[in-house]
Amino acid sequence: MSEIIGYQGRVSEVVLIDGSVCPADLILVGIGVVPNIELVGETGLALSNGIVVDQYLRTEDENIYAMGDCADHPNPFAGGRVRIESVQNAVDQAKCVAAAIVGRSENYHAVPWFWTDQFDIKLQMAGLSGGCSQVVTRGEPESRKFSVFYFRKGRLAAVDSVNRPGDHLAARKLIGSGMQITPEQAADPSVDLKAPG
Numbered sequence: 001m002s003e004i005i006g007y008q009g010r011v012s013e014v015v016l017i018d019g020s021v022c023p024a025d026l027i028l029v030g031i032g033v034v035p036n037i038e039l040v041g042e043t044g045l046a047l048s049n050g051i052v053v054d055q056y057l058r059t060e061d062e063n064i065y066a067m068g069d070c071a072d073h074p075n076p077f078a079g080g081r082v083r084i085e086s087v088q089n090a091v092d093q094a095k096c097v098a099a100a101i102v103g104r105s106e107n108y109h110a111v112p113w114f115w116t117d118q119f120d121i122k123l124q125m126a127g128l129s130g131g132c133s134q135v136v137t138r139g140e141p142e143s144r145k146f147s148v149f150y151f152r153k154g155r156l157a158a159v160d161s162v163n164r165p166g167d168h169l170a171a172r173k174l175i176g177s178g179m180q181i182t183p184e185q186a187a188d189p190s191v192d193l194k195a196p197g
Contacts, residue, residue, distance in 0.1 A: 011012065011027050014027060024151075033085045035050045035051075037050060045064065046062060048072045050069075050083040051071055051072060052067035052072050053072065055107040055108060056106075057093055057108055065097045067094055068089065068090035068094075069084075069085045069089075075127050077111060077112055077157070077175065079131065084112050086112065086180070088112070089112060091176065096108045107109070112126075113125060120144075121144065123177060124158045125161075126158060126166060127156075128176045131157075132150035138167065139164060141162075144162060144163055146163075147160065148160045149183065155180065156174055161176070170193035173194075
C-alpha cells in the first residue's frame with residue numbers, strides 16, 4: 001500500500017507506508033470514484049459497493065432507480081455485481097431507466113466500454129478483464145498499435161486496444177453477441193475479427 005503526499009519535480013522512487021522504497025522512473029496513478037451514498041443510506045435502501053439495484057436498475061423501492069457511478073448492478077460481463085465508472089455506462093443506464101419509467105423495462109446488459117486519449121495514444125477498452133486467466137496480444141506493442149485479448153474460462157471477456165479502433169469496435173460486437181473467438185484467432189492478425197469463423 002502506498003500513499004501519495006505530494007509531487008515536486010522528477011520521480012525517482014516511491015516510499016510505501018511501511019517505509020520500504022521502490023525505485024521508479026515513472027509513476028502512474030489511477031484514482032477511482034467513491035460514491036457519495038450517505039443520503040441514500042438514511043433511507044434504508046440496500047447499499048453495498050454503491051446503491052444496490054436489480055437488472056432494471058431499480059432499488060428495493062420499485063419507484064426509485066439508481067444509475068451511473070453509484071449503481072451496484074448485476075452485470076453479465078462481470079459475472080456478478082459491479083459498479084462501473086464511465087460515461088458510456090451512465091448514458092446506457094439512463095436509457096434503460098427512461099425505458100422502464102415509460103413501461104418498457106428491459107434488463108440492463110450493455111457491454112462495458114471505455115476510452116482515453118493520452119497524447120498520441122488512443123486506449124480503448126471493451127468488456128471487463130477481472131478474473132481472466134489467459135491473455136494474448138494481437139499486433140506489435142513496439143509499433144504502438146496493438147490489442148490485448150483477455151479470456152475467462154476459455155471465453156473472450158475483454159479487449160484493450162492501443163491505436164487499433166477497428167479491433168475495439170469488433171471486440172464490442174464479439175463480446176456483446178457472445179460470438180466465440182479462440183486465443184489463436186485473436187493473436188493472428190490475418191483473422192478478420194468481424195467474421196472470425
